[in-house]
Amino acid sequence: VTVSESEALPAVAAGEPAPRLGTVVMKFGGSSVGDPERIRRVAARLVAAKAGGARVVGVVSAMGRTTDELIGLAHQISPDPDPRELDMLLSAGERIACALVAMAVGDLGLEAVSLTGSQAGIVTDTVHTKARIVEVRAKRIHDALDENKIVLVAGFQGMSTDSDITTLGRGGSDSTAVALAAALGADACELYTDLGGVFTADPAVVPAARKLRAVGYEEMLELAAAGAKVLQLRSVELARNHHVTLHVRSTVSDEPGTWITEEDERMLQQAVISGVAHTVEEAVYRVHGAAPADLFAALADREVNVDTIIQTSADVIVFSAPLDDRAVTAATLDRLGASWSEHDDLAKISIVGAGMKSHPGIAALTFTTLRELRVEPHFISTSPIKIAFYVPRADVERTVQALHEAFGLASSAEERQA
Ligand code: ASP
Numbered sequence: 420v421t422v423s424e425s426e427a428l429p430a431v432a433a434g435e436p437a438p439r440l441g442t443v444v445m446k447f448g449g450s451s452v453g454d455p456e457r458i459r460r461v462a463a464r465l466v467a468a469k470a471g472g473a474r475v476v477g478v479v480s481a482m483g484r485t486t487d488e489l490i491g492l493a494h495q496i497s498p499d500p501d502p503r504e505l506d507m508l509l510s511a512g513e514r515i516a517c518a519l520v521a522m523a524v525g526d527l528g529l530e531a532v533s534l535t536g537s538q539a540g541i542v543t544d545t546v547h548t549k550a551r552i553v554e555v556r557a558k559r560i561h562d563a564l565d566e567n568k569i570v571l572v573a574g575f576q577g578m579s580t581d582s583d584i585t586t587l588g589r590g591g592s593d594s595t596a597v598a599l600a601a602a603l604g605a606d607a608c609e610l611y612t613d614l615g616g617v618f619t620a621d622p623a624v625v626p627a628a629r630k631l632r633a634v635g636y637e638e639m640l641e642l643a644a645a646g647a648k649v650l651q652l653r654s655v656e657l658a659r660n661h662h663v664t665l666h667v668r669s670t671v672s673d674e675p676g677t678w679i680t681e682e683d684e685r686m687l688q689q690a691v692i693s694g695v696a697h698t699v700e701e702a703v704y705r706v707h708g709a710a711p712a713d714l715f716a717a718l719a720d721r722e723v724n725v726d727t728i729i730q731t732s733a734d735v736i737v738f739s740a741p742l743d744d745r746a747v748t749a750a751t752l753d754r755l756g757a758s759w760s761e762h763d764d765l766a767k768i769s770i771v772g773a774g775m776k777s778h779p780g781i782a783a784l785t786f787t788t789l790r791e792l793r794v795e796p797h798f799i800s801t802s803p804i805k806i807a808f809y810v811p812r813a814d815v816e817r818t819v820q821a822l823h824e825a826f827g828l829a830s831s832a833e834e835r836q837a
């Protein structure tokens with residue numbers, strides 16, 4: 420079932436009464452369920468949605484920093500924890516949170532049931548710690564909804580085609596929510612966050628950053644890949660492939676957040692650039708004397724998600740990969756017998772905007788801004804809607820601030836909200 424933006428966007432933008440609701444999937448991130456008080460607030464939100472007439476499915480992340488703590492614990496036990504056992508461990512975090520939310524809903528007088536990913540019918544491939552959802556068998560959820568229950572599903576996990584517990588990669592509860600919204604034909608997939616939307620830059624770095632009203636799937640994919648942490652990259656892919664409209668909104672207020680949907684003319688006319696994203700969580704590798712086919716096949720074999728790839732000379736390839744995958748990447752390069760070096764002192768900055776396709780001068784403004792800052796860009800790469808490059812990590816914040824300013828993002832976003 421497709422929710423076209425013509426149904427979803429104007430109703431909210433114009434403050435018209437909400438259409439009659441069918442099923443709504445509401446996902447709450449770790450900080451939204453960070454303590455008992457917040458868990459009770461999440462329960463109250465779910466109950467309010469139910470009172471409004473919707474069939475309600477809640478998806479929750481693990482409380483606060485639980486996943487980080489569990490990963491830390493695993494590494495205190497073992498230098499290289501077995502991925503299968505890591506999944507058993509990490510999946511417990513979401514299971515705890517969703518049972519607690521179900522209890523809190525019960526105390527508000529409504530029936531609720533919590534389900535693990537596997538009970539909820541989330542079927543994945545067999546890649547431990549980064550599994551992909553391949554199917555949703557939603558019978559048990561439908562049955563519980565038919566019994567008038569609020570259904571809580573533990574995010575970030577599923578059961579593999581080998582009947583083993585898997586997890587979906589960091590931020591994977593977003594994928595759980597989107598997959599459920601697609602499978603249930605939900606009218607809405609709402610993702611509740613502290614920030615309450617997608618911003619023109621990380622507000623922790625750029626205080627003038629503005630919340631975007633609407634972002635197209637392609638832009639959101641670029642932003643997520645560029646390190647905007649608001650949504651897991653795969654969840655955006657899932658949403659695009661299944662035409663699920665997303666609403667990233669605030670846990671604490673009822674203000675509209677950011678709609679993520681099919682790109683339309685209106686979005687393109689709003690602003691050329693949507694945001695400046697950055698990440699310090701990538702390492703850049705320079706490899707000498709390996710054939711590209713062998714190199715990338717070996718990395719793919721170990722499930723390393725390679726990003727920027729640049730050939731700098733006949734036998735030198737530069738690529739980036741997540742810092743999380745550092746140990747496997749190094750081991751893979753060693754096994755290939757390639758000579759290689761790593762830069763872990765760079766940060767990637769990406770300028771993203773669908774309007775870039777038809778506007779000249781974006782690269783010029785980007786690199787003249789850098790020159791004024793005396794910051795030298797490395798490994799420049801582009802897509803039709805993105806310009807990305809690396810800068811020394813020490814310069815990343817001031818560079819992001821200057822680019823946000825140079826592209827007038829604070830004010831263009833303001834106009835776009837009007
Ligand atoms: N708890 C998991 C994580 O921290 C999954 C999620 O939050 O979506 O990555």
Ligand code: MG
Pocket residue numbers: 448590593648649650651
């Ligand atoms: Mg998240």
